[in-house]
Amino acid sequence: METDSVRLESSVWLGNKRHRALLSGWRFSWTELDKKNRDKTTISVPISEVLAVEEGQVEIQPQKKVNDTDRDFTLFYVKRSNASGGKGPLWSLGRSQFSCPSRDLRDQWVTQLRIAFKTHCPSRPHRLLVFINPYGGKKKAKQIYHSSVAPLFELAGISSHVVVTERANQARDHILKKDLTGFDGVICVGGDGMFSELLHGVIGRTQQEAGVSEHDPSVMLQPCDLHIGIIPAGSTDCVCFATVGVNDPVTSALHIIIGDSQPLDVCSVHHHSTLVRYSVSLVGYGFYGDVLAESERHRWMGPLRYDYSGCLVYLCNRSYQGIVQYLPADSQITSPRDNSRCLSGCKVCSESTERLFPRSESCSSLYSRQLSQYSIESEGEWLSVEGRFRCVSLTCMSSSCPRSPKGLSPSAHLADGTGDLILVRNTHPLGFLTYLHRHTTTQDQFDLPFVEVHRVKAVRFSFSPGEEEDNEESQNITAGSLGDPEMAREGDIESGRLGSQQYLTGNQRDQGMKEEGRKKRDYLCGLCSSKQSAASVWNCDGEILPYNEILCRVHGQLVRLFARGIEEDAGFRKYREGNRNCKGRCFLHN
Ligand SMILES: CCCCCCCCCCCCC/C=C/[C@@H](O)[C@H](COP(=O)(O)O)NC(=O)CCCCCCCCCCCCCCC
Numbered sequence: 001m002e003t004d005s006v007r008l009e010s011s012v013w014l015g016n017k018r019h020r021a022l023l024s025g026w027r028f029s030w031t032e033l034d035k036k037n038r039d040k041t042t043i044s045v046p047i048s049e050v051l052a053v054e055e056g057q058v059e060i061q062p063q064k065k066v067n068d069t070d071r072d073f074t075l076f077y078v079k080r081s082n083a084s085g086g087k088g089p090l091w092s093l094g095r096s097q098f099s100c101p102s103r104d105l106r107d108q109w110v111t112q113l114r115i116a117f118k119t120h121c122p123s124r125p126h127r128l129l130v131f132i133n134p135y136g137g138k139k140k141a142k143q144i145y146h147s148s149v150a151p152l153f154e155l156a157g158i159s160s161h162v163v164v165t166e167r168a169n170q171a172r173d174h175i176l177k178k179d180l181t182g183f184d185g186v187i188c189v190g191g192d193g194m195f196s197e198l199l200h201g202v203i204g205r206t207q208q209e210a211g212v213s214e215h216d217p218s219v220m221l222q223p224c225d226l227h228i229g230i231i232p233a234g235s236t237d238c239v240c241f242a243t244v245g246v247n248d249p250v251t252s253a254l255h256i257i258i259g260d261s262q263p264l265d266v267c268s269v270h271h272h273s274t275l276v277r278y279s280v281s282l283v284g285y286g287f288y289g290d291v292l293a294e295s296e297r298h299r300w301m302g303p304l305r306y307d308y309s310g311c312l313v314y315l316c317n318r319s320y321q322g323i324v325q326y327l328p329a330d331s332q333i334t335s336p337r338d339n340s341r342c343l344s345g346c347k348v349c350s351e352s353t354e355r356l357f358p359r360s361e362s363c364s365s366l367y368s369r370q371l372s373q374y375s376i377e378s379e380g381e382w383l384s385v386e387g388r389f390r391c392v393s394l395t396c397m398s399s400s401c402p403r404s405p406k407g408l409s410p411s412a413h414l415a416d417g418t419g420d421l422i423l424v425r426n427t428h429p430l431g432f433l434t435y436l437h438r439h440t441t442t443q444d445q446f447d448l449p450f451v452e453v454h455r456v457k458a459v460r461f462s463f464s465p466g467e468e469e470d471n472e473e474s475q476n477i478t479a480g481s482l483g484d485p486e487m488a489r490e491g492d493i494e495s496g497r498l499g500s501q502q503y504l505t506g507n508q509r510d511q512g513m514k515e516e517g518r519k520k521r522d523y524l525c526g527l528c529s530s531k532q533s534a535a536s537v538w539n540c541d542g543e544i545l546p547y548n549e550i551l552c553r554v555h556g557q558l559v560r561l562f563a564r565g566i567e568e569d570a571g572f573r574k575y576r577e578g579n580r581n582c583k584g585r586c587f588l589h590n
């Protein structure tokens, strides 16, 4: 039972209206009173969502202004935006100015409120390491951070060390190598690619410190304590959208400030006995691999490059031969087609915590289990599917994003220790278009005869014997015809996807655009000509993998984000669904 240690009640004024303010049960509420002292409306804020209490009349936007009157105090808190009648996941900064009958009472309110949120919210971050990718998305990351996020951090008393990146993988290397003492979390201002850098840094560092080999697919990786925060400023912003419910910098900053914590499943991708990368959203072969490879040529378009490349690749009508093996998840309780949604406080995910990290197991036996001869083969029976596929996708979460608000697998869970494997077999172009289009409607994208979906713990992809050689070769042909021929080489794992030189200057861009126009026709023919012989490439959270034959394993709740999952009530859901034809952007803040 919670101790109700802090309690205070008094009458206060908000503007010219008299209220009764009450701090009790870790909530602060104020009730408007009418002339006969009867209660009118009440606003109640949980202490866990109070950001700061300041003396006087204080404003922080557009810039900080303090009018230090001695009977006033200003409360800053999380306010849920009321989108068309329903309360959705979009948050903003709430601010209320209270006038007390005396200075003494004002001081009591300020002291008691501060004590309340300090004692009740011990997991709030105090010091953060922030990485800004100035080139991500629409290239507005610096502006977003300085105008919308930094003032909130300052208000909440969070000190931040900011690094504006100058090259790809700088953030990852910083986390892997530099002293991180004193930091309560790492934050990226950018897209899924920047998040991926932080993910690799945090997981890699935790394993180094624990002496665990990341290369062995059967090893139990050490869960990471350092929290990751995402301020969305990228192109797809899938990880932010799927863990918060909206891609809005202020909402994300508020989740960081109040120290929300959302565990997340992570998939490790291996080639033979080598770790290739980690993924949280999409490991995709075929369509999504081709779209990514193609989109790299059009980076100058910004976020639109994916739609443009998606259309080009769709017109190529490709499919690819392969063998997909998978290890089904144990659970008979959940299924990718059970129509459930992983929302904030998800029961399936919290019950998984016990299964993934049994409390009865002592630390030493957990450690010896990590080092013992655990084998991925002994986890159950592998099933196999061979054929020609339009796409093969594995996702550890729904992968919802503004382009597809319900995502690749709408009923996937953020932290249940499983992933969803989606196999889309070769079909006629209209069938595949129907599949893609259903990502943007309420219709079930799995209810199509050429689509199957499985909840899995691991996946292996290979070619039929005799096909490997052709496909290793054709991988280069594919990458060559879709984008930079260098792209699919092994060394790229270390050098990263983007050298800064790959962001084009204005002149280069104009020249590029003219060239694009001239060559468009020939190019489309060239793009599609390797249709039957070529292999595709794997898209791993927006990175092209240098290998086609891979093994993926899901690690339950390996990292933690400053988020709480999607908060959605029925009103908001109705609003969202009513607007589903507006390409998903309509209910977003920005
Ligand atoms: C007809 C409408 C079709 C809409 C289909 C939407 C499916 C969207 C699923 C998105 C899954 C996203 C998984 C996340 C991936 C990101 O990690 C990753 C990196 O993001 P970053 O650049 O921000 O760092 N992003 C991606 O790899 C981008 C994948 C996006 C694929 C979108 C494809 C749009 C396709 C449009 C096809 C239209 C065909 C129309 C023909 C007439």
Ligand SMILES: Nc1ncnc2c1ncn2[C@@H]1O[C@H](COP(=O)(O)OP(=O)(O)O)[C@@H](O)[C@H]1O
Residues within 6 Å of the ligand: 132, 133, 134, 135, 136, 137, 138, 165, 166, 167, 168, 169, 189, 190, 191, 192, 193, 194, 195, 197, 233, 234, 235, 236, 237, 496, 497, 498, 499, 500
């Ligand atoms: N200063 C930089 N120069 C070039 N590339 C960078 C830089 N900082 C980060 N990157 C890389 O840019 C890629 C894309 O960044 P991201 O922020 O995800 O934007 P987007 O969503 O538009 O792809 C990431 O893979 C990241 O490694």
Ligand SMILES: [Ca+2]
Residues within 6 Å of the ligand: 265, 396, 397, 412, 413, 414, 415, 416, 417, 418, 419
């Ligand atoms: Ca999952």
